[in-house]
Amino acid sequence: MAAGPYVDPHPPASVVERIKERFPDDVLEAAAFRGELTIVVPKERIAAIALFLRDDPQSAFGMLIDLTGVHFLERDYDFEVVYHLYSLEKNHRLRLKVRLREKETVPSVTPVWPGANWQEREAFDLVGVRFAGHPDLRRIIMPEDYTQHPLRKDFDVEGGPTALDAPGGPASPGFRDMERI
Amino acid sequence: MDGASTPPPPLATEVPQGEDALHGERMVINMGPSHPSTHGVLRLVLTLDGEVVKAVQPHLGYLHRGMEKIAESMTYHQFIPYTDRLDYLAPLSNNVAYVLAIEKLMGITVPPRARVIRVMCCEIARISAHLLWLGTGALDLGAATVFFHTFRERETLYNIIESLTGTRLTTSYTRVGGLMSDLPAGWTGQVRSFVDAFPKALDELDALLTENRIWMKRTQGIGRIGAAQAIGLGLTGPNLRGSGVAYDVRKTEPYGGYEDYDFEVPIGSEGDAYDRYLVRLAEMRQSTRILDQALRKLPEGPINIDDPKVILPRKDRVLTKMEELIEQFMIVTEGFKPPAGEVYHAIEAPKGELGFYIRSEGGKSPYRLKIRSPSFINLQAIETMAVGGLLSDLIAVVASLDPVMGEVDR
Numbered sequence: 001m002a003a004g005p006y007v008d009p010h011p012p013a014s015v016v017e018r019i020k021e022r023f024p025d026d027v028l029e030a031a032a033f034r035g036e037l038t039i040v041v042p043k044e045r046i047a048a049i050a051l052f053l054r055d056d057p058q059s060a061f062g063m064l065i066d067l068t069g070v071h072f073l074e075r076d077y078d079f080e081v082v083y084h085l086y087s088l089e090k091n092h093r094l095r096l097k098v099r100l101r102e103k104e105t106v107p108s109v110t111p112v113w114p115g116a117n118w119q120e121r122e123a124f125d126l127v128g129v130r131f132a133g134h135p136d137l138r139r140i141i142m143p144e145d146y147t148q149h150p151l152r153k154d155f156d157v158e159g160g161p162t163a164l165d166a167p168g169g170p171a172s173p174g175f176r177d178m179e180r181i
Numbered sequence: 182m183d184g185a186s187t188p189p190p191p192l193a194t195e196v197p198q199g200e201d202a203l204h205g206e207r208m209v210i211n212m213g214p215s216h217p218s219t220h221g222v223l224r225l226v227l228t229l230d231g232e233v234v235k236a237v238q239p240h241l242g243y244l245h246r247g248m249e250k251i252a253e254s255m256t257y258h259q260f261i262p263y264t265d266r267l268d269y270l271a272p273l274s275n276n277v278a279y280v281l282a283i284e285k286l287m288g289i290t291v292p293p294r295a296r297v298i299r300v301m302c303c304e305i306a307r308i309s310a311h312l313l314w315l316g317t318g319a320l321d322l323g324a325a326t327v328f329f330h331t332f333r334e335r336e337t338l339y340n341i342i343e344s345l346t347g348t349r350l351t352t353s354y355t356r357v358g359g360l361m362s363d364l365p366a367g368w369t370g371q372v373r374s375f376v377d378a379f380p381k382a383l384d385e386l387d388a389l390l391t392e393n394r395i396w397m398k399r400t401q402g403i404g405r406i407g408a409a410q411a412i413g414l415g416l417t418g419p420n421l422r423g424s425g426v427a428y429d430v431r432k433t434e435p436y437g438g439y440e441d442y443d444f445e446v447p448i449g450s451e452g453d454a455y456d457r458y459l460v461r462l463a464e465m466r467q468s469t470r471i472l473d474q475a476l477r478k479l480p481e482g483p484i485n486i487d488d489p490k491v492i493l494p495r496k497d498r499v500l501t502k503m504e505e506l507i508e509q510f511m512i513v514t515e516g517f518k519p520p521a522g523e524v525y526h527a528i529e530a531p532k533g534e535l536g537f538y539i540r541s542e543g544g545k546s547p548y549r550l551k552i553r554s555p556s557f558i559n560l561q562a563i564e565t566m567a568v569g570g571l572l573s574d575l576i577a578v579v580a581s582l583d584p585v586m587g588e589v590d591r
Contacts, residue, residue: 034524115416115558119558141591
């Protein structure tokens with residue numbers, strides 16, 4: 001059967017070496033699972049490392065495929081922010097992670113990949129991670145006056161009282177922003 | 182006074198000169214969430230200067246059902262029907278994407294017959310999604326005839342999907358480790374006659390639009406986005422390929438046996454709505470080619486892996502044998518428990534890269550499931566594409582971006 005002109009994807013082990021070279025103290029953990037590489041870096045360094053990974057010709061991670069947050073209970077960190085990077089030139093992927101506590105913020109990567117804008121807004125809206133330096137950190141999925149972050153593990157799925165249920169609340173909170181403009 | 186020594190103030194900027202004199206007051210207009218050409222519940226708050234769009238502010242979330250949260254309290258199998266409701270124009274493709282991610286987590290490879298059937302599912306979904314996009318997109322721009330042509334073809338596909346899965350829309354056809362059921366008798370014949378007849382129907386659509394002057398005027402140069410910008414925003418699928426970037430997950434990281442098929446990745450050059458139209462039209466031809474090859478190579482054999490911990494046993498054995506009864510009970514009540522770990526698996530869905538990031542802590546449900554939906558990220562480009570254009574071109578931009586709100590809001 002004729003095979004397509006495809007390139008075999010390979011885990012970019014060399015990329016991890018390059019990051020270690022450039023940022024010797026910043027690779028906190030590196031793991032491989034099912035052919036995927038994950039590295040954990042300190043949150044203060046994420047913007048610099050992201051910029052390096054994008055512009056370094058050996059790494060060339062021009063695309064931020066996905067950005068999300070994961071909430072944890074009873075660990076020495078509360079959130080993990082997970083970045084999935086892809087390189088069109090090299091055809092490889094990398095998962096980058098940072099960890100932070102409840103009250104902390106993580107630098108935004110919107111200057112590096114403009115597409116991070118909505119993704120960081122979503123991570124803020126649903127998980128509750130706050131991004132420092134984001135141009136427009138508003139809720140994106142939930143109504144703007146919603147007070148909770150539904151993908152947190154301590155979210156009450158049975159439906160506890162929310163601000164939206166308050167008597168006399170607006171019938172259609174989503175349209176209130178029209179009045180402001 | 183020393184008035185003579187101070188120069189007179191420059192002419193006030195409030196008096197507009199030249200072209201600006203024609204510009205009036207800015208107007209804020211709400212479009213959606215119920216608007217026929219937003220294809221769902223997309224709401225746009227537009228700032229207009231006359232007919233020119235000065236700013237677009239999309240508001241999402243009107244179809245938010247909290248799928249990622251729901252997944253956290255379900256077994257892996259129970260979530261399959263929810264994937265139908267992501268991109269509800271291509272449910273078969275979503276089913277495949279989801280189970281492939283879990284199979285990657287568990288290290289499962291399904292038998293060859295199931296792989297080929299899954300490829301066929303994906304391509305049928307792609308053609309049917311592109312047909313709907315073409316019909317409604319053309320309708321938005323005033324070409325009503327195309328709609329009837331595409332829906333006639335789509336009806337054939339939906340009949341094929343119905344005889345395969347029992348339903349037309351909410352297919353839930355794949356299972357972790359295989360498929361819901363084997364192909365029904367006569368199904369390959371149905372697909373074969375579609376594959377034989379469809380290129381002619383595509384030629385008709387091609388003839389209706391590609392050289393149509395009105396269509397060209399409405400789409401050429403509209404909603405333009407350059408390759409670098411598109412990559413920066415993370416666009417995928419036909420929206421990225423329209424800008425000349427040949428990124429297709431089927432080629433770059435073949436899954437489910439796509440490396441064994443001979444097909445091309447059509448790309449555009451201008452990155453405008455017309456190129457995105459050409460790319461999708463060409464993709465339908467390529468999908469037909471893949472379907473044709475899949476029909477030729479469809480092997481005999483099992484469709485499920487042989488693992489009683491994952492796959493439900495046959496019903497007649499459940500009713501007569503003790504072991505199978507226990508196995509069925511365990512799968513139905515507890516599900517299976519993949520190892521702890523995290524995976525991301527992406528497929529080339531009709532709208533672009535559809536990925537599932539699954540974080541497992543070793544339990545029966547995912548600790549966190551993130552759906553990387555192509556429409557959500559593609560929709561971000563609306564600002565780049567629409568600002569500076571006319572309001573009527575915004576309709577062409579939304580149509581050419583092809584967002585599905587089920588997938589945007591999840």
